[in-house]
Amino acid sequence: MDKKLKIRARYLTKEYDMMKTKSDKLKSLMPFGNTNIEKFWALKGVSFDIYEGDSVGIVGLNGGGKSTLLNIVSQIIPPTSGELEVNGTTNIISVGAGLNGKLSGRENIIMKCEMLGMSPAEIDEKMDDIINFAGDQVIKKIDQPVKTYSSGMKSRLGFSVLVHQDPDILIIDEALSVGDAPFFEKGVARMKAFKEQGKTIMFVSHSLSQVKTLCDKVVWIDHGRVVMEGTAAEVLPQFEEFQRTYNKKSKAERAKITRDSGQNFSLEELHEEHPDDPISYFQKKLYDKPFSWPTQGVLGFLTLLLIFTIVATLKEVPLRTAVLHPLYIIPASWLLVIVAVIVVIAGIGILTRHRKERHVLD
Numbered sequence: 001m002d003k004k005l006k007i008r009a010r011y012l013t014k015e016y017d018m019m020k021t022k023s024d025k026l027k028s029l030m031p032f033g034n035t036n037i038e039k040f041w042a043l044k045g046v047s048f049d050i051y052e053g054d055s056v057g058i059v060g061l062n063g064g065g066k067s068t069l070l071n072i073v074s075q076i077i078p079p080t081s082g083e084l085e086v087n088g089t090t091n092i093i094s095v096g097a098g099l100n101g102k103l104s105g106r107e108n109i110i111m112k113c114e115m116l117g118m119s120p121a122e123i124d125e126k127m128d129d130i131i132n133f134a135g136d137q138v139i140k141k142i143d144q145p146v147k148t149y150s151s152g153m154k155s156r157l158g159f160s161v162l163v164h165q166d167p168d169i170l171i172i173d174e175a176l177s178v179g180d181a182p183f184f185e186k187g188v189a190r191m192k193a194f195k196e197q198g199k200t201i202m203f204v205s206h207s208l209s210q211v212k213t214l215c216d217k218v219v220w221i222d223h224g225r226v227v228m229e230g231t232a233a234e235v236l237p238q239f240e241e242f243q244r245t246y247n248k249k250s251k252a253e254r255a256k257i258t259r260d261s262g263q264n265f266s267l268e269e270l271h272e273e274h275p276d277d278p279i280s281y282f283q284k285k286l287y288d289k290p291f292s293w294p295t296q297g298v299l300g301f302l303t304l305l306l307i308f309t310i311v312a313t314l315k316e317v318p319l320r321t322a323v324l325h326p327l328y329i330i331p332a333s334w335l336l337v338i339v340a341v342i343v344v345i346a347g348i349g350i351l352t353r354h355r356k357e358r359h360v361l362d
């Protein structure tokens, strides 16, 4: 019988804003300011199919895009473009993800279990098992705020909640790397049990021996692209060889490779590489598109009109009179200030754009 397709990814991309200063953060909140912020492509067209019962390891160098990919598959963050189909309920575990630092360990267990649709009676029944599985350190601090836990303790707590659920697809980011040997063995035993039940697993780890133990397929991602996929025996030796060579490069060389690779990418080029696939795979999702200049102009005009109407209403001046004689409602000195502010904002925009272009050319 054919295995069911669980996850189908086509040309997933992710573009992040590189917010370096407070003003970048402010700009990113405004529809008009976002276009000047430096961008970084963390994923550049990742495609794969994962079937029921597959246990897939995602390997790659630091910053290769593994966590970004898992967060997209778990639907925690949206992709910039591409198509994702997930058939089944997913659950992600990464260091501290989804835990609230202000709540105690016990309250976090309740919160996560409720979010996963468990009833209070079910949560009560599983509570002791979850706490015990997380290990001695967590047991001792279970009624203290999670912000006082080490990252390893947070991860073990999250992992323990995960393995006491019944999701179709388990998505695990580095969770097993932070435990001691007994925790790792318990974790591996649970994962193997999940595998035997036919669950689908996606697993990110820097420990290649963990990947070898748990995964029958491996996808190697480097600088946002799939380099190779196959069995652990096929992929891991080549990845290790690549890792050895890469690690010989200086820190500066590695930083340059990452920076260049994050910037030298466009959706148009990706489409040119795959001309037979639907154009919709290579278009930014609506929420990721910056407003075009004409749209920005129309929105700016409508905003000013709204402010004008509000001021006219507050001053009880009929709108027609206010339009014909704007100085009735806005004193000339205010007008001067408004014009000056607009000129300064436009000037800063032009200057930062000019600086950014120079920086890219340098």
Ligand SMILES: Nc1ncnc2c1ncn2[C@@H]1O[C@H](COP(=O)(O)OP(=O)(O)OP(=O)(O)O)[C@@H](O)[C@H]1O
Residues within 6 Å of the ligand: 016, 017, 018, 019, 040, 041, 042, 060, 061, 062, 063, 064, 065, 066, 067, 068, 069, 258
């Ligand atoms: N929110 C963000 N804003 C800007 N850049 C980001 C953001 N999150 C990740 N990045 C960048 O995207 C790239 C991929 O990051 P990601 O965490 O997905 O890689 P990774 O393979 O999981 O890395 P590691 O193995 O070190 O955990 C990195 O260069 C990272 O600096």
